[in-house]
Amino acid sequence: MVSSNKDPRRITALLAALVALAALALGLAACGGGSSINGGDTESEEVKLEKKASGDVTISNWPLYIDKQTVPDFEKETGVSVKYIEDVNANEEFFAKMDPLLKQGESGGRSLFVVTDWMANKMHELGYLQNFDKSALPNFEQNLVSNLREPNYDPKREFSAPWQSGMTGIIVRKDLAPDVKSICDLFDPKYKGKVEMLNELRDTVPLVMKCLGIDPSEASEDDWMKAIDKIQTAAGSGQIRRFTGNDYGADLTSGNAVAVIGWSGDAVQLQADNPNIEWRMPTEGCILWSDNMVIPVGAPNPTAAEDFINYVYDPKNQAQIEAYVNYVSPVENVKPILLKEEPEVAKNQLIFPSKSFTKNCTIQPSPTGEEEQNLNRAFNAVLNG
Amino acid sequence: MRRRVAPYFLLGPGAAWLLLFFVVPLYYLGELSLNSGVFGSYEFSWHWANYSDALRLYDSQFVRSFLYAGLATLFALLLAYPLAYTIAFKAGRWRNLLLFAVVAPFFTTYLIRTLAWETILSDQSPVVSVLDAVGLAPEGHVLATAGAVIAGLTYNFLPFMVLPIYASLERLDVRLIEAGKDLYASATQTFFRVTLPLSAPGVVAGTLLTFIPASGDYVNAQFLGSANNQMIGNVIQSLYLKQSDYPAAAALSFVLMALILILVIVYIRFAGSEALMGEEAVG
Numbered sequence: 001m002v003s004s005n006k007d008p009r010r011i012t013a014l015l016a017a018l019v020a021l022a023a024l025a026l027g028l029a030a031c032g033g034g035s036s037i038n039g040g041d042t043e044s045e046e047v048k049l050e051k052k053a054s055g056d057v058t059i060s061n062w063p064l065y066i067d068k069q070t071v072p073d074f075e076k077e078t079g080v081s082v083k084y085i086e087d088v089n090a091n092e093e094f095f096a097k098m099d100p101l102l103k104q105g106e107s108g109g110r111s112l113f114v115v116t117d118w119m120a121n122k123m124h125e126l127g128y129l130q131n132f133d134k135s136a137l138p139n140f141e142q143n144l145v146s147n148l149r150e151p152n153y154d155p156k157r158e159f160s161a162p163w164q165s166g167m168t169g170i171i172v173r174k175d176l177a178p179d180v181k182s183i184c185d186l187f188d189p190k191y192k193g194k195v196e197m198l199n200e201l202r203d204t205v206p207l208v209m210k211c212l213g214i215d216p217s218e219a220s221e222d223d224w225m226k227a228i229d230k231i232q233t234a235a236g237s238g239q240i241r242r243f244t245g246n247d248y249g250a251d252l253t254s255g256n257a258v259a260v261i262g263w264s265g266d267a268v269q270l271q272a273d274n275p276n277i278e279w280r281m282p283t284e285g286c287i288l289w290s291d292n293m294v295i296p297v298g299a300p301n302p303t304a305a306e307d308f309i310n311y312v313y314d315p316k317n318q319a320q321i322e323a324y325v326n327y328v329s330p331v332e333n334v335k336p337i338l339l340k341e342e343p344e345v346a347k348n349q350l351i352f353p354s355k356s357f358t359k360n361c362t363i364q365p366s367p368t369g370e371e372e373q374n375l376n377r378a379f380n381a382v383l384n385g
Numbered sequence: 386m387r388r389r390v391a392p393y394f395l396l397g398p399g400a401a402w403l404l405l406f407f408v409v410p411l412y413y414l415g416e417l418s419l420n421s422g423v424f425g426s427y428e429f430s431w432h433w434a435n436y437s438d439a440l441r442l443y444d445s446q447f448v449r450s451f452l453y454a455g456l457a458t459l460f461a462l463l464l465a466y467p468l469a470y471t472i473a474f475k476a477g478r479w480r481n482l483l484l485f486a487v488v489a490p491f492f493t494t495y496l497i498r499t500l501a502w503e504t505i506l507s508d509q510s511p512v513v514s515v516l517d518a519v520g521l522a523p524e525g526h527v528l529a530t531a532g533a534v535i536a537g538l539t540y541n542f543l544p545f546m547v548l549p550i551y552a553s554l555e556r557l558d559v560r561l562i563e564a565g566k567d568l569y570a571s572a573t574q575t576f577f578r579v580t581l582p583l584s585a586p587g588v589v590a591g592t593l594l595t596f597i598p599a600s601g602d603y604v605n606a607q608f609l610g611s612a613n614n615q616m617i618g619n620v621i622q623s624l625y626l627k628q629s630d631y632p633a634a635a636a637l638s639f640v641l642m643a644l645i646l647i648l649v650i651v652y653i654r655f656a657g658s659e660a661l662m663g664e665e666a667v668g
Contacts, residue, residue, distance in 0.1 A: 093626050126425050193526055199627065235612040241529045242611045254507045256528060373423045376628040377442075383623055384446055384615040 044124065044159055046131040047295055047302035057304035058083040060094075060113035062291065065164065067324035074311050080304045090245070091119040098296070102128040107296035111305040118202060118366030120160045120292045121153035125368075129159045130295045136306040137161075139313035143332045148290060151363070160292035161309050162330035167264040167353070167361065168203040169286040171248070174278045177258035182283040183211040186259055187230075192239050196251060196260040197231065199243040201379045202364050203287055204231065204261055210284035216365045224367070224375050232382045243383050252277055264350045268326040279350055285360025290330065326351060418635035427632060435636035443620050443637060447644065450616040453531070453606075454599035457538035458546075461595050462588065464539070465546035469587075470580075472547075473554035487547050495541065496604060502537050503528065503608050529611035537605035542598065546591040553587030554580070589656050593649060600645055617641055 063086040071084050088094045094115065101108045102123070115123065123129050134141060140161055154160045172180050177191060186195050197204045206216035208227040234240045241257055249270050251257035264286075267279035295305050311317055318331040323342045328351060338346035349357050367375055421432035440447075472483045490498055505512055506527045516522045527533050557580065565575035603618030610616075617637065624634035 090626065092629050095629065096626065096631075122425060193524060193529065199623070238524065238611065238613070240612060241526075250503075254504075254509065256508050256526070369423055373630070376424075376630060377633075380620070380623055380628050380630075381442065383612060383627075384443075384620045385611075385613040 044127065044129055044131045045297075047133050047299070047306065049133050049136055049306065050303045053078055053080050053301070053304040053307040055301055055304065056081045056083060057111045057301045057308065058085065058109050059305075059308065060085050060087050060110050061163070062086065062088045062114060065114070065291075065325060067321055070312070070317060070321055073317070073320075074308060077311070078304070078307055080301075080307065082304075082308070088114060091116050095119060095122075098128075102126070102296060102298075106298040107300075109300060110296060111299040111301050112293055112295055112308060114163045114291050114293055116291050117151065117153065117160075117289055117364060120294050121366055122368070123294065123296075124153070124159055128297055130297055130299065130302065131158045132161070132295065132306065132309075136303070137310050137313070139310045143313050143315060143318075145330050145332055148330050151290075153366070160294050161313070162290040163293050163312075164265075164325060164327035165288065165290040165330055166327045167281075167286040167288055167350070167358065168198070168207065168261065168364075169264065169267075169282050170259060170280040171252060171262040171267045171270065172259045172278055172280055173252055173255065173257075173276050175276045176255060180259040181280055183207050183261075184284070186261070187211070187234055187239060189239065191259055192237075193241050194256075194258040195234075195240050196242055196244050196248050196257045197240055198248075198261050199245060199383055201375060202289075202366060203263075204243075205375070205379065206287050206362065206365055207261060207282065207284070210282070210362070216287070216362050219365065221367075221371050221374065224371075225378060228375070228378045228382060231379075235382055235385065265325065265327040268348065268350050281357065283360075285362060286358065287364050288358065288361045289364040322351065328353060414635045414638060417631055418639055420632040420635075424629045432632065435632050436640060439633060439637040439640050443617065446615060446617045446620050447641075449614070450600050450618070450641075451644075451648070453535050453538060453614075453616060454596050454602075456535050457542065457599050458592050458596045460535070460539040461543050461546040462592060465543060465550055465591065466588070469547050469550040469554055473551055473557075484551070487544050491544065498541060499537055499604050499608050502533070502540070506533055506609070528609060529614070531610070531614050533609040534606050534614045534616075537609045538599045538602060541602075541605065542595040545594040545598075549590040549594065550584060550587040553584045553590075557583050585656070589653070593652075597645055597649065601641060 057080055059082060061084065065086070066084070071082050074080070075082055094113075098108065098113075107113075120129070132140075140157075144157065144162070148162050148165065149157060151157075151160075170180060170183070170186070172178075177194070180186065180188075180191070185191075186197075205224055205227045206219070208230055209216045209219055209223060212223075212227055212230065214223045214227070231240070235243075241251075244251070244260070246263065246266055248257060248260040248262050249266055252260060252270060253274055264279060267277070270277040271279065293309055295302055299305060312321060313331055315331055315333040315337055318329055319334045319337040319341065322329045322334055323338060323345050326345075335346050335352050345351055366372075416429060417427075418435055419429060419432050420427040421430045421435075422428050468487070472480055472487075476483050504510070507513070508526045508528065513522060513527050516527055517525065521527075524530060561579050561583070562575055565579045566572075570578065600616075601618045603616060603622050606614055606616045606619050607622075621634050621637050621641070624630045624637065
C-alpha cells in the first residue's frame with residue numbers, strides 16, 4: 001500500500017482517473033443539469049457499462065475485510081488494475097468525508113465502497129448511489145442467499161450487494177461470567193463495572209429493547225426511548241463500565257470487562273486467541289446486519305466495479321474471502337467448498353449460522369429523519385454521561 | 386520605506402497560514418453552527434437555538450471538563466515546580482539529561498502514551514491491587530473513574546508545565562537570591578518573596594499551556610474514563626462523528642472556545658499581565 005505511491009503505473013492510473021473524472025464533469029455540464037444528483041427524489045440512475053472491463057478501479061472497504069489473494073486473483077482474471085483502500089472505519093465518519101464530494105456528484109475516484117445497511121439506505125435517499133445494471137451480475141442474481149434478497153430499504157437489490165453479514169450479540173469471559181446468557185443478564189448487579197456495550201445506536205438499543213420484550217422491528221420512538229432510559233440508568237449507576245467500538249476485545253482479554261455487547265466476527269477471532277472468550281447467542285435473539293457494496297454517483301469505471309461484485313459472488317472466490325474474514329457470507333454454496341478446504345470454518349455457527357441458531361434474531365432497524373435525530377441525541381447523552 | 390514594508394513582509398507567511406487554516410475553517414464552523422434541519426439536509430437559517438441547546442444539554446460536561454482540567458493543571462503544577470526547580474538549580478551536570486527525560490515521552494505519540502496507561506491501570510495490574518489494598522480504589526477498579534482521567538491528563542500535559550517554569554527559573558538572576566539571604570531572609574522567605582514572583586511568568590504560561598488543551602481533550606476520557614467521566618471534547622467528537630449532528634457539534638465548539646477565552650482573560654487579569662509578559666512588560 002505504501003509503495004504504491006511510487007509505482008509509476010499507479011500514478012498513471014491516478015492521472016487516468018482524474019482525466020476520467022474531468023471528462024465526466026464536462027459530460028455532466030454538457031447535459032445541462034439533466035441529472036438530479038441531490039434532488040431529493042430517490043430515482044437513481046442506472047450505471048452505464050462498457051462491453052468489457054479494463055483500466056483501473058478504486059475500491060474502499062473496511063480494514064481487514066478481505067484476504068490477501070482475492071484482489072490479485074481478480075486483477076489477473078480481468079486485466080483490471082485495482083486500487084484497494086481500507087479507509088472505511090465507521091459509517092458516520094466515512095459519510096462525513098464523502099458527503100461534500102457526493103453532493104457534487106463526485107466519488108473521489110472511488111468506483112465501489114462498502115457501507116452498512118442503514119448508511120446505504122441513507123445514501124440512496126440522498127441520491128448518492130447508482131443502480132446496478134443486473135445484466136453484468138449473473139453470479140449475484142443467482143447466488144445471493146435467500147434471506148437477504150428483499151431487505152426493506154432495497155427490496156429488489158437494485159443498488160446494494162451484501163459484502164458480508166454479521167450478528168450483534170453477547171461476548172463473555174466464560175471463566176468470569178459463566179451465567180450471562182441474555183441481554184437482561186447484563187444488568188445483573190453481580191457484574192457491576194464489568195459490562196460494556198457498543199456505542200452504536202442501532203446495535204445496543206434494539207438488543208436492550210429485546211430484554212424489555214419490545215420487538216425492535218416494530219418499535220415506536222417511545223419504545224426506543226424506554227430502552228435508552230434503561231441503558232442510562234445502568235450507565236449512571238456504574239453497571240456499564242464504558243461504551244466502546246471494537247476495542248472491547250482488549251478489555252475482555254485483560255479481564256477489565258467480563259460481558260460485552262459485540263459482533264460475531266470479532267467473537268470468532270477473540271475465541272481463537274483466548275479460549276476463555278465465548279460468543280453467547282442472547283436468549284432474546286441477536287441483531288442481524290449487512291455491509292453492502294454500492295456504486296456511488298460519479299464512479300469511474302462502473303464496469304470494473306460490477307465485475308468485482310460479480311467476481312466475489314462466485315462461491316469459489318467467496319470461499320477464499322470467507323476463510324479469512326469470519327463474518328457471515330451472503331453467498332450460497334460456499335459452505336460445501338469450505339467443508340473440504342477449511343472444515344472448522346464451515347462448521348462454525350458464527351460463520352455459517354443455521355436457521356434455528358438465528359431464529360429469534362431481528363434485522364437491524366434503521367430509524368430515519370427526525371426520529372433518528374431525536375434518538376441520536378438521547379443516546380449521545382447516555383454515551384457522554 | 387523599506388523599514389515600513391519589511392514587517393508586513395515578514396508577517397505575510399504566518400498571516401496567510403492563519404487565514405487559510407484558522408480563519409477560513411472558523412468561518413465555515415460558524416456558518417455550520419447556525420444550520421438547522423436533520424442529517425443529510427442541513428440548511429443555513431440563523432438557528433441560534435443550537436447555542437442555547439449546547440449550553441442547556443451539556444452543562445454538566447462543561448463543568449466536568451473545567452473541573453478535570455483545573456485539577457490536572459493544579460497537580461501538574463505541584464509536580465512540575467519542584468522538578469523544574471531541581472533541574473534549574475540543583476541538577477548540575479545532569480541538567481541536560483533530566484530535561485531530555487522530561488521531553489522523552491514526546492517521542493511516543495499521545496495516543497500510545499494514553500493506551501499505555503490503560504494497560505498500567507488495568508484491573509488485574511499490580512498497580513491497581515496496591516491502590517486497592519491501601520483503599521485508593523473504592524470501586525475495585527481504577528480505570529473508568531474520574532481519578533484515572535485526571536491522572537492521565539496530568540501526565541500527558543506535565544512537560545508543558547515543566548518547560549516554561551524551567552525556562553523562567555533558569556534565567557533567574559541568582560544574585561537576587563543571594564541578596565535575599567544577605568538581608569536576613571530565611572530560605573522560605575526568599576523563595577516566596579524572590580524566586581516564586583520572578584518565576585511567575587513561567588507558572589502562568591505553564592498553567593495556560595496545560596489548562597487550555599486539557600479542557601478540550603477527549604482521548605484521556607475516552608480510554609481511561611467511564612460514561613460518567615466523558616468531557617466536552619468527547620461530546621463534540623461523538624456529535625460530529627457518531628451522531629452526524631454537525632450544527633450542534635459546531636455550536637458546542639464555539640461555546641467551548643468562548644468559555645475558555647473568558648476563563649483565560651479572567652485568569653490573566655487575576656494573575657496580572659506583567660507576570661505573563663515577564664520583565665519586558667514591567668520595564
